[in-house]
Amino acid sequence: MTDTTERVLRVLLEDPTAPWYGYELMKAAKVQSGTLYPMLARLAEDGLVESEWEPEGERPGGRPPRKFYTLTGVGVATVRQELAEHDAARHAGTPARVGRGTGALRPARGGSR
Amino acid sequence: MSPAADGTTSAVREYGRTDQLVLRLSDTLVRWACRRLPEEDHADRLREWTAELYAILDDPGLRSATRTCRALLYAADQRRAVRALPIRPGRQAVRIGNLINADAIINVIVVIIGGFVGIVVGVVVGVGIGVVVGGFVGGFVDGGGIGFVVGVVGVVVVSFAGVGFVVGVVISVRANQSRRGRS
Numbered sequence: 001m002t003d004t005t006e007r008v009l010r011v012l013l014e015d016p017t018a019p020w021y022g023y024e025l026m027k028a029a030k031v032q033s034g035t036l037y038p039m040l041a042r043l044a045e046d047g048l049v050e051s052e053w054e055p056e057g058e059r060p061g062g063r064p065p066r067k068f069y070t071l072t073g074v075g076v077a078t079v080r081q082e083l084a085e086h087d088a089a090r091h092a093g094t095p096a097r098v099g100r101g102t103g104a105l106r107p108a109r110g111g112s113r
Numbered sequence: 114m115s116p117a118a119d120g121t122t123s124a125v126r127e128y129g130r131t132d133q134l135v136l137r138l139s140d141t142l143v144r145w146a147c148r149r150l151p152e153e154d155h156a157d158r159l160r161e162w163t164a165e166l167y168a169i170l171d172d173p174g175l176r177s178a179t180r181t182c183r184a185l186l187y188a189a190d191q192r193r194a195v196r197a198l199p200i201r202p203g204r205q206a207v208r209i210g211n212l213i214n215a216d217a218i219i220n221v222i223v224v225i226i227g228g229f230v231g232i233v234v235g236v237v238v239g240v241g242i243g244v245v246v247g248g249f250v251g252g253f254v255d256g257g258g259i260g261f262v263v264g265v266v267g268v269v270v271v272s273f274a275g276v277g278f279v280v281g282v283v284i285s286v287r288a289n290q291s292r293r294g295r296s
Contacts (some may be wrong), residue, residue, distance in 0.1 A: 023165045023172075023187070032186075033162075034193030041198050054164075063171075064164035 001086060004031050009079045012049070012069070016076045019052070019068035037095055038067055048075030115208070132170050135181045139166045141187035146191035162191055195266050224285045231281025239270030 001009075001038050009031040012020060020028075028034055043049040050111060054065040128136065142161055147159045169175075169184045244266075 021165065021168065022161065023168045026187075032193075034197065037158075037191075037194040038197035038199065040120075045199060046132060063167050066168060067161040071213050077191035081202040 001082065004029070004035055006038060006083070006086065007031065008036065009083060012071050013076070013083065015077050016071045019070055021066050022062065022066050043075070044069075047072060048078055050075075128170065131177070131181065132228050135184050136166060136170065139184045142188035143191050146188075146195045149192075150198070154198075158195075162188075164292070213244035226283055227285030228278045229281070231277035231279070231284075232280075233277070235273035235275070235277025236270055238277075239273035240266070242266075242269050242273075 008025060008031055011025060011028045022033065022036060022040075025031070025040075026033055029036075031039075040049055040051070044051060048071060049069050051067050051069045053067055058066070122291050143159065143162045143166070147162070147199055166184050166188065169187055172180060172182050172183075175183065
């Protein structure tokens with residue numbers, strides 16, 4: 001797990017049910033757009049994140065609808081576990097698993113949704 | 114911070130001339146980046162990223178100049194995003210390289226160059242022989258024979274040019290075939 005991925009996942013995990021728009025995620029996790037969207041796409045491919053379009057009623061003035069991202073149930077369980085392991089490894093002084101993008105993350109078994 | 118409650122999406126305002134220009138520029142950059150996406154992803158990503166441009170320009174926490182820079186940087190960085198997006202299995206990103214068979218182009222170029230070189234060699238050899246023949250014949254005939262000499266030279270030049278072209282093409286095609294056989 002890269003530092004960037006870790007930051008994004010921690011932000012998403014702060015409030016797993018909250019909808020996060022790309023720009024807000026960029027600001028909160030301090031990630032550039034060119035890094036964020038491929039990462040979100042990989043997380044979505046792994047079933048950890050899902051996206052939805054902003055409902056019609058929530059966008060005033062004809063502004064285009066935005067897409068928001070949330071962790072799935074499986075995503076919450078997996079990310080929680082991964083980050084806990086990551087933190088434990090960091091505190092123990094052993095090198096944390098390093099992967100390209102989200103490659104080191106795989107859905108936890110037995111998770112729901 | 115919950116994004117739904119941060120106020121960036123609730124306020125609607127009139128965009129000034131600068132913001133309109135920034136929107137237009139950013140939109141162009143995003144569209145440019147999205148051109149490389151597969152057709153099935155193109156509209157979705159374009160819609161998503163364009164909407165985020167409005168959100169950036171509506172961000173009340175930023176100064177006007179910062180908003181402008183951020184929107185432009187956001188848009189410009191989507192090119193990198195498109196390159197790094199995972200390609201779904203069985204689908205290919207739309208790239209010029211995928212649309213054109215590079216090998217076929219190289220073959221055509223090599224054949225043309227080969228033929229051209231053949232023509233040049235043919236002309237040089239033909240003119241050389243023509244000059245020699247003309248000099249030789251000129252020693253025996255007077256001015257009336259010049260037409261004959263020019264005719265001979267012309268035939269020789271054209272013949273060599275034709276032969277040179279054919280030889281050039283054949284050599285190029287064979288070289289291509291052996292190159293393909295190795296790879």
